[in-house]
Amino acid sequence: MTIDLAYVLELVLNGLMLGLLYALIAVGLALIFGVLQIVNFAHGELMMLGSFTMALLLPLFGLSYWPSLAMAVIVTALVGAAFYQFFLSRVEQTEFERSILITLGLSMVLLYGAQYIFSATPRMVDTSWGFEGIEIGAIRMTWTRITGGAVALVAFAALYVLLKWTQLGRAMRAVAQNREAALMVGLKPRVVSRNAVTLAAGLCGLAGGALAPIQLVQPGMGQAVIFKAFALVIIAGLGNIPGAIATSLALGMLESWIGGFYDMVWQEGSVFVIMIVAIILRPEGLFQARGMRVG
């Protein structure tokens, strides 16, 4: 088999873009676990919400990309804040089953609610850019893809700055590290937790919004992604943000590579096998490590 260089490059770029958007989801999941010790089952549905907001608003905004994306982020972040306020804030950290079942229930309401209202039929989302893009030699990328990747990169840079150098981010890290101690130095774990959930939901909205013009939008899209995100976050170690980004990129690459060259068989399966093995090999290390690594 002769390998076409342009083809390889295209695979790499596609993989990178896919990986970046996965990483947005995975990072949110890691953030919520780090600060609240909750595995958020409704995370994928938040992303789906972002996609639907984008899909519904684009026609209203005359197909223009940026205002729709901004609204997708805002709406999803607000829903995230409401999630925390009404549901997650009532769960103690030790009640892991309750937190799982509550977020599972919320994901059911969102998923089947979207199916009830919009039907399960996938919809194409069009932007004013259409299928325009750039061509460098034989490589072609649409604007929506390029923008999606760029938006994710900017989001990571912003997130890094936020967690590393702002008061808001330091508080999140402190609560993740040691809740009691954070309480004693005057931090309010509830406020910090709400911020973390809102931020993570906003990232979901961003990913969902950016994915909408790239993929088909359908209610089940969140479930397809969330389980992959679980896998990623677990392979990296829950609460480990750079790890989550790195594994997401690796997975994006892996998927587009395998998908490009081999049969579908065992493509995603391999990820899940790795994940089960990772959990078995170091369950404590993955789940009980206190604190949140930022970089």
Add this chain to the structure above:
Amino acid sequence: MKSGLSGVGAAKVAAVILALAILAVLPLLTSSNYLLGVAVSGLLMTVAAAALNLVYGFAGLLSFAQLGFWGVGAYCSAITVMDAGGSFWAGVLVAAGVNGLLGLAFGYPILRTRTHAFVVATITFALLCNLVARDWISVTRGPLGIPGLPPPRLLGYEIEGSARFFYIVLGYAVLALCFLYVLETSRIGLTLKAIKQNETLAQSQGISPLPYKLAVFTIAAVITGMAGAVFAFHLRVVDPLIFDFYYMQTFLIIVIIGGTGSFWGVVLAGAAMVVLPEALRFSNDLRMVIYGAILVAAMLLMPRGVAGWIEDRRLASLRANLR
């Protein structure tokens, strides 16, 4: 007090006999295939939920692997009949055997993990089963699945028609539920709930948690797998949709509403949760929205289910009386 207790017992026995009698004559009361179909899926889901209750309600293992076992069971029976030329009965037995081995092989390493790790690992297992069903095309025929499952045969007669198939399902459900009842009310059930309540205390009393957990995990795998195997012949087709998360959510909601660890609560909830919405003719999506809302509400307001809520009231009054 004593006579009151035996009164409750007698009422229970009467209720069970009544329910069985109604179920036994159901095919005579209605010839509607739709209603019998609802009864069939209701019975099988209740059995799967009761198996989940054994794992979660008794052993405290919030296992999403049940979904995997359910689907693997369905594939086992379908493949046995369609590709290996076996009978329906052989298919169900193959499902039991395969799930037993799978339960042991997966349970042994995974039962060492705890809380979030266990939950996520079991979800991953279910997803892996789904992916294998989709991608291992030479065995499972891939996304299109295995259509056209023939009706079961018994002693050379074809069990054609919903009514006769209903009796097979009823027979299996009664057997499986009886087994679970005898198990859960035995000393094994007592030990399981002790492990669930406080594992270290149980260990300090000479109980080894792992063998109990592994046994329960495997038993639930077998029972769920057999239910899935029968369910495949109700659907007449098996495809990767058998691993739809929808089934798992339904099992879970039945257990949560009925009350984790309460045998009768779960059986009643199973009947109610499957039959009521059908009677009210909700669309499937709306029903799941309602289930989700109920799950959230239950977790916020009565985390131990209806049976747990009643139990709490009872204990509160007991406490008030004794103090």
Add this chain to the structure above:
Amino acid sequence: MIPLLEISDLVKAFRGVRAVDGASFAVQAGSITGLIGPNGSGKSTAIDCISGFQRADAGRVHLDGTAIDGLPPQRIARAGLTRTFQDVRVYDTYTVLENLLVVAKPFATTNWADAFLRTQKFRETHGQAEARALDLIDLVGLTRLTHAPALILSYGQKKLLAFAAAMMSNPSIVVLDEPVAGVNPTRVNEVAEIVRAANRGGTTFLIIEHNVDFITSLCDHVIVFDRGRKLTEGPPAEVHRDPLVLDAYLGVEPGHEPHLARAG
């Protein structure tokens, strides 16, 4: 004569903090031995290592001449060493009687099939276990509450129930972690009486306590722990006069009464 329980050079560190630091001591068969020491001196950690709930970094533990270190807790319990926990633990939703029937040892001759099928053998075993459980419930004075859920018991009653559960398997030695801490002072003597009665029945006791009167009246031998190892040992009356012991309880000048009785 070899001691019933012998601990040698036990070490357990948490992230660099050596909670148990080379402890060696022995408990003679038939004795009621006290284990005292300031808060944080590593008593509970030592017990956790001995009973298998924590893995010691180093050291050996022998029960009746057989090494038990490294065994899981359930094996150690079945070998004849049971314990209670400092934070009292019972099964809240189970009745007092069920709390005792959970214990594995009395059912050792039956298997799962017996339990599932309720065989004749199982029913006989169950009957014997229930008889023993009722005796123990009587011993700790909870007969009136036999069929009450443990949830409604008071703190002190739960401690008694946990004690009865530890006795249920007829162990050779029972380790009690602070059996009277938080118990109504008027009831402390009752607990001492119950321990004495059980001791007359042949059970050896190792008792961690801060309550001096309780230890002094009950124990024939006291081991003093400080900073993760044995400081001294001897008859209770002598130990309490030992200047080393007074020093160990921080802030206490020799000549002043030590504040041993945190809960007394």
